[in-house]
Amino acid sequence: MDDKTKVDPEQNNEPQKEQQGEPGQEIKPAGKYIRMKPFAFIMMIIVLILATSGVTIFALTFGEEKVVEVRTPTHSEFQKLFNAYDEISKGYYKDIDTNALVNGAVDGMISALGDPYSDYMNKEEATQFNESISSSFQGIGAEIQEKDGHIVVVSPIKNSPAEKAGVKTNDIIKTVDGKSLDGMTASAAVLLIRGEKGSSVTLEIQRGGADKLITMKITRDEIPVETVYATMEKDKIAHIQITSFSDNTYKELLSALDEMEGKGMKGLVIDVRQNPGGLVNSVEDIASLFVKTGEPIVQFEDRNGKKEVVTAKSGRKVKVPVTVLIDGGSASASEILAGALRESANVKLVGEKSFGKGTMQTAANLPDGSNLKITIAKWLTPDGNWIHEKGIQPDYKVNYPSYASLPYLSPDKALKEGSLSDQVKAAEKMLKAVGYNPGKADGLYDASTTVAVEQFQKDHKLKVTGVLKGDTTYALMEELRLKIKKDDPQLKKAMEIVKTEIK
Known part of the structure; x- marks a missing residue:
């Protein structure tokens, strides 16, 4: 065995680890010692004590209240981040929320990836996310994602309030209770959209590039995760x-x-x-x-x-x-x-x-309860x-029938004889699809439309007013949803193909 690697018999019988040096410095192997005379050794100790005291006095006199350990960052590229944090900490005119700054920094890194499917969730958002994969949660029941700075619906959940209200795939949710979602992450949007069963939320939705937004007031419910x-x-x-x-x-x-x-x-x-x-x-x-x-x-x-x-x-x-x-x-x-x-x-x-x-x-769940999805x-x-x-x-x-793409009708808005709008035109098409004759679907709520609505109200045991509002509007949209489900040309075609293959 080479003398340089021998273990000193008078020391612990464990091999010595290499000493740690700064990047670029030579790391000296353990087991080599500097020999000097006793007087010289004592003088060196005194000098070190005085030097250390001087540094400490300087730090306490001219430094900040806390003595900060200075170390080289593991990733030198983060020095800019540390510098920015220091500048904000000492110069911003208000008290800062440290957690908010850190969350924002991580969120910014994820956003810089330009990937709508990578996401950072703070502790509150992560809790919501974990609830969504449990047996049930409370909300409107729609899968969303961030795309090109917008919150886009991937799909409503079957039998959810969102599906029943008429939320559709590729709808862009522009606002929630008047608050804009543009530029917001999907996780942050979920926090606004979700809520307790029985509470309501108002969404403004853009569909198919139309300039005019659709307003939907949806009552939240328990969303069972039955798949x-x-x-x-x-x-x-x-x-x-x-x-x-x-x-x-x-x-x-x-x-x-x-x-x-x-x-x-x-x-x-x-x-x-x-x-x-x-x-x-x-x-x-x-x-x-x-x-x-x-x-x-x-x-x-x-x-x-x-x-x-x-x-x-x-x-x-x-x-x-x-x-x-x-x-x-x-x-x-x-x-x-x-x-x-x-x-x-x-x-x-x-x-x-x-x-x-x-x-x-x-x-990945992070130690503070936040979550990183990449x-x-x-x-x-x-x-x-x-x-x-x-x-x-x-x-x-196989396409869905044209009436499956009719826009949502606002139950809060009364449509009655003399009304003229796109909402009236959509209502006329809905009535015709479910078996009532409102006359020409031209957007004018005329006498024929009133008669058709009155008959619909009679058949569904609703108060007969001839006015399309509230429960009548909800009932009409639900009738259309059931018709779409019943007619379902895609399912019929799939069954037809299977039937030809049955031996």
């Missing part, structure tokens, strides 16, 4: 809707399949319309029910181009013919499922082009297609 709904349609074709992918979705789907198989299921339509996505492991388990064991479900690609291919697991398999319904509200995990089933199981897609979100995020990878379909901002085109394109 699977199953019904048996005619010809023993099951219709199973998946509204999001959560921890329990796979188990919910297995139960639904058991129920449908018990009723003699011969075919299946999987419906992920208006499904904004969710947990990746949930959709991987679900896709494995339909894709042959070992076949690819999805690929993940990191920033270095390294790919990880996820393949279908063994176990239970669905053996009846299947189609999948998609639309503009089908995003992320919904698109993973649609891409996997089409490319690895030859399942046909029906409906409209999907949303187009081809990235995956992970969330995009960590692209995801690709089994054939290697990246659908980000492009979406997935269905094999069979």
Whole structure:
């Protein structure tokens, strides 16, 4: 053994660690000692004591009230941030909120990524986020995201107040109770939109680039996080809707399949319309029910181009013919499922082009209770297609009926004979769609419109006034929603395709 690495037998028998030096300095190995005469050694100690005392006196005399430890930042690029903080701390004309500054700095870094799916949530926002993935929460029930400085609806949750009020995919929420959301993060917007059951919130919404905003007053409610709904349609074709992918979705789907198989299921339509996505492991388990064991479900690609291919697991398999319904509200995990089933199981897609979100995020809880969500990878379909901002085109394109896109009617505004507006025109089209004759849909509330409204009120046991307001307006919009659900040309087409494949 070399003498330089020997352990001194009179010292602790643990090897000495290297001494730490400043960047660029030589680090001297342990075990080397400077030998000097006793007098010289004592004089050096005295000098060190005096020097240390002088530095301390100087710091206490001319420095600030606190002695600050000076150290080199781990990341030198953050020195600018420290300098800015120091300038604000000593020069700003008001007392500062340190937590607000730190949160703002982290939020600014995330915003600088230019990625609408990466987000920083302070402690309050993170608490709201965690509640949203629990069994239920209170609010209006709509999935939103920040896009190009605006808060955009990805999709309303099934049977939620937002869906019943007429909130639609791609609506831009401009204000909440009069407060502008422009430039706000999605997490901050959620704090304004959510609230206690029974309370109301007023949204101003921009739809389809129109200059005129739609005003909606929505009563908040309990939003249960139930994600699977199953019904048996005619010809023993099951219709199973998946509204999001959560921890329990796979188990919910297995139960639904058991129920449908018990009723003699011969075919299946999987419906992920208006499904904004969710947990990746949930959709991987679900896709494995339909894709042959070992076949690819999805690929993940990191920033270095390294790919990880996820393949279908063994176990239970669905053996009846299947189609999948998609639309503009089908995003992320919904698109993973649609891409996997089409490319690895030859399942046909029906409906409209999907949303187009081809990235995956992970969330990390920080020590103070805040949360950092960042995009960590692209995801690709089994054939290697990246659908980000492009979406997935269905094999069979089927549009919703025109009356499904009619604008929201404000229940607070009375429409009556003599009124002339776009709202009247929309109301006339709604009446006609649900089986009443208001005359020509020209935006003029005339005698024919009054008669149609009176008949509608009689049929729905409402006070007969001939005026469209309040409960009458709500009832008309609900009747239209039920008609859209009943007619559903996309579901009918999907069932037609399944029927041809049943042996």
